[in-house]
Amino acid sequence: MILIVDDRPENILPLKKLLELHRFSVDTAESGEEALRKVLNTTYSIIILDVQMPDMDGFEVANAIAGFSKAKYTSIIFLSAVNTEKKFITKGYTSGGIDYLTKPVDLDILVLKIKTLQKLYEQQQELRNTQESLRKEVEVRTQAQEALTQQMQALEGVLSSLPQMAFTVTSDGQLEYVNEHWYRYSSDPKKLPECHPDDDICDEWDVAFSQGMEFTRELRLKDLTTGEFRYHLLRIVPIRQQDVVVRWIGTFTDIHPQKQAAELLEQQVELRTSELLLKNTELEQTNHELQQFSWVVSHDLKEPLRKIQLLNDTIKEKFLKENEEAVGYLDRSIRASARMATLISDLLTYSRLSNPETYQPTNLNTLLDELLLDFDETISRTGAKISIDTFPTIETMPGRIRQVFQNLISNALKFVKPDVAPIIHIKAERIATLAIDGEPDTNGSYCRIVVQDNGIGFDEKFLDRIFVIFQRLHTRSSFEGTGIGLAIAKKNIEKHHGLITAQSREGEGARFSIVLPIKQV
Incomplete structure (x- = not known):
């Protein structure tokens, strides 16, 4: 913006119109005091200042403006129709003026000068902006450098306190810092310790370095004191800023005693x-x-x-x-x-249970039907009722799994209540996990088999005893048997990598639960 200062409005108006025709923003003041007030609040690129004014002439205004920060880069052009002598022109330049024109003024020349000064002002403004931007960038860089220096000092402090050999590597692969432990294996802080000939890592490290990947490797380093090669674990980690590797931090940890x-x-x-x-x-x-x-x-x-x-x-x-x-x-x-x-x-x-046998797909329904024929006389004599669900085909050792069901059915037919016909139900369902209480799953990898009877049952506090060889809960005079049957059953189920347990109460029957894998691994 351009400020025109003249105590005569008839001088201001034509000059203002002329400058506005040339697309300049123009402000006016009709006294030195008004001009000073405006300069305090507004930044002007050029001030066109009349020398001869009442109360406060142009020289005094120029001297006053020189002390204003807003007018630091403002160009002053003096205009005068009276004070045309050399001494006044000299005073104008010494008062801070850029030019001193006497009236009548060639308006075209004046406009050209104003354009030149305006262009210089704008260039100076751009230069100042650039300088300010550079100053701020330098300040930011200086702060960043100071922060980086502090971080490096902190990092070096941490690395120096470590019991391992510690070092840093610059982004171009040069050793930057090593701690005191380094000198046990290398006398040169810029040179790596000597490795065992069989532990060369150069090619592997080059690949990790080029890809910015963490590098870990066991190797042997030569102890300068003893000449012995000791095992160390080398670990080098990249440090990134804005996804760019700025340095690497590495350690050599002595693992010789562990090796x-x-x-x-x-x-x-x-x-x-x-x-x-x-x-x-x-x-x-x-x-x-x-x-x-x-x-x-x-x-x-x-x-x-x-x-x-x-x-x-x-x-x-x-x-x-x-x-x-x-x-x-x-x-x-x-x-x-x-x-x-x-x-x-x-x-x-029981002694044969340690003999190896092979697994094969087994139709348990067929096996049970054949087994029940062996109990035909006992079933007929006792009036027993036996129901069997449909079983999936399971990989088993048929002879051994037959022994399991033979012992369970035999016990269910033997341990009965007086004058009560035995009722035995054998059911099966697929489950998801190898667990007695596993959740049912039609596609499960295991089969849960339950043999339920209505016999005399037993107290569950004796559960651990019933699967131990020669352990009996009843006297021979009450029920026949050797006390080996359930021990054989348990051992056979374990051979199938399965589980077996029982639930019962005295006088309420027994429930034997078995879990078997559908397919053996």
């Missing part, structure tokens, strides 16, 4: 494994011999028992028919021999 311990442990494990393999071979041989022994013993024990039973029956029929007391003793001897034969058979069955 030695690990190597010693590996040697011990290898030695122990060899010993276990040898022991396992010996154990397999011993098991084989025990199986052969059990067969021989069972045969040798069964044969005398059969002879004892046969001889007792013969004596009973031929010589003691009339002697009821002798017959009673012989019956007890025959029953004891029968129990002994059953016990030997059960023990032989």
Whole structure:
């Protein structure tokens, strides 16, 4: 904006119109005091100032304006029709004027000068803006540099306190800082420690460095004091600012004692494994011999028992028919021999459980139908009712899973209430997990089988005992048996990687739950 100062309005108006025709913004003042008030509140690029004014002439106004910050870059052009002498022109320049024109003024020349001064003002303004922007940028950079210096000092303080070798690497891959531990392995802070020839990492580090990736590697470094190569774990992490790697921070952690311990442990494990393999071979041989022994013993024990039973029956029929007391003793001897034969058979069955067998898809419904034929006489005698759900095909060892159901059904038919027909229900459903209470799932990987009866039941505080060999909850006089059946069932289920348990109350029947994998791994 341009300010015209003249005490005569007739001088202001034509000059104002002329400048407005040339698209200049123009303001006016009719006295020096008014001009000073306006300069205090408005920034002007050019002031056209009449020299001869009452009260306060142009020189005085110019001297006053020179002290205003808003007029620091303002150009002053003096106009005068009276004071045309050289001394006045000199005074105008010394008062801060850029030019001193005498009237009559060539308006075209005046306009050209104003345009030139306006252009200079605008260029100076752009230059000042640029300078201010640069000043602020320099200030920001200075603050950033100071903050970075403080961060580096803090980082170096942290790294110097670490028990490991610590260092930093610049973004162009040069070592920047190392802590005191570095000098145990390298005498030069700009040179990496000497690595074992088999632990060269240059190629791997170059790849990690080019991709800005964290780098971790075990290697051996040469101790300058002892000349020994010690195992270290090298870890170098990139530090990013605005997704650009600005430096790397690395550590060498001494893991030599751990490596030695690990190597010693590996040697011990290898030695122990060899010993276990040898022991396992010996154990397999011993098991084989025990199986052969059990067969021989069972045969040798069964044969005398059969002879004892046969001889007792013969004596009973031929010589003691009339002697009821002798017959009673012989019956007890025959029953004891029968129990002994059953016990030997059960023990032989239990010993066979360690023999390996193969899994195969098994139709449990067919297996159960065949098994029930073995109990046909007992079912008919007791009036038992047995219902069986449809089972999915399961991978099992058929002979062993048959033993499980044989023992459970036998117990359900044996442990019954007086004068109450046994009712047995065998049901199955697929579940999602290997858990007795697993959630039903039509596509589950496991099958839950439940054998439910209405027999005499048992107190659940004895649950742990019923699956232990030779453990009985009832006397032989009450119920026959050897106490091995459920132990055999549990061992067979474990061979199938399954679960078995029971729930019961005295007088309310028993519920045996089994979970088996549909397919064996």
